[in-house]
Amino acid sequence: MPAKRSANPVRPRRLRRSAALREWVAESRLSLRQLIYPIFVRPGRGPPEAVPSLPGVMRWSVDDAVREATAAIDDGLGAVLFFGLPRHKDPLGREAVSPAGAVPRAIRGTKEARPDGIVVTDVCLCAYTSHGHCGVLRDGAVDNDATLPLLARMALVHARAGADVVAPSAMMDHQVAAIRAALDAEGLFGTAVLAYAAKYASSYYGPFREAADSAPSVGDRRGYQMDPRNAREALREIALDLEEGADIAMVKPALPSLDILARARARFDAPLAAYQVSGEYAMIKAAAARGWIDEEAVVRESLGAIHRAGADLILTYYARTLAAWDRGKP
Secondary structure, eight states: OOOOOOSOOOOGGGGGSSHHHHHHTOSOOOOGGGEEEEEEEOSSOSSOEEOTTSTTOEEEOHHHHHHHHHHHHHTTOSEEEEEEOOSSOBTTOGGGGOTTSHHHHHHHHHHHHOTTSOEEEEEOSTTTBTTOOSSOEETTEEOHHHHHHHHHHHHHHHHHHTOSEEEEOSOOTTHHHHHHHHHHHTTOTTOEEEEEEEEBOOGGGHHHHHHHTOOOSSSOSTTTSBOTTOSHHHHHHHHHHHHTTOSEEEEESSGGGHHHHHHHHHHOOSOEEEEEOHHHHHHHHHHHHTTSSOHHHHHHHHHHHHHHHTOSEEEETTHHHHHHHHHTOO
């Protein structure tokens, strides 16, 4: 006997029958323009240095970083973000505020090659300090207020070099206000601030710390990065950074924080960014290398989930790979 028809005529499967129909009614679409490509830039010359825990990710010399950034912009990606490494580390991270540092040089080179490309820079001291913390260390703890002037000077150096956006990630209270005030005092009103507003003290950062040589030599960062158990606190952090002048608010890490993104999207109208961090990337790479997952499918699903949860922009090491997949190249 034929199955009895339901009195309800709605059949959601009607719009899933073909790829064309599914694309037609898709509720969210992630484009390359929404992706930010991270680039590690180091001083000196020589070939790129591979990062063992981040397959495919390199530490680039300045000249090579400019070429990599230019290629990423040519790929159609929305922006590049430079993470810097110093020649020498010291307790105050002094090289972070040097106009001759690797990041300012990479900014100038990229903007000369592609003035239309968006250049973002990370503003934090962890890669520059000999102790690996994100600020000035005193009596075993980071001195929040003593760190603010250094972060402001670092942001100014990047903005003067031509950065379109500076991204403070140190999780110091009032870092956005200090940076915004410094930029405005110099007449750099057009430089935007992308604040790492809700940055958790996550276990997913290990590979990044290898890439940036930024693991703390003493203690940890739980005294200033957020407790992963807290959600309401994240919304408070985002609100405070927006009030202080942030133009974009970042949530980090991305996939473990989809609930935070969704709550933030419902509450705030400002653009939201999310960082698919090194541990997320490394786990996908490791599983794909063993044939346990389809790498491209998992990457697209993961980034799609981050976008669906509320992220307008996504910082991901997969950005150029995704662009290559879109072109049909391996």
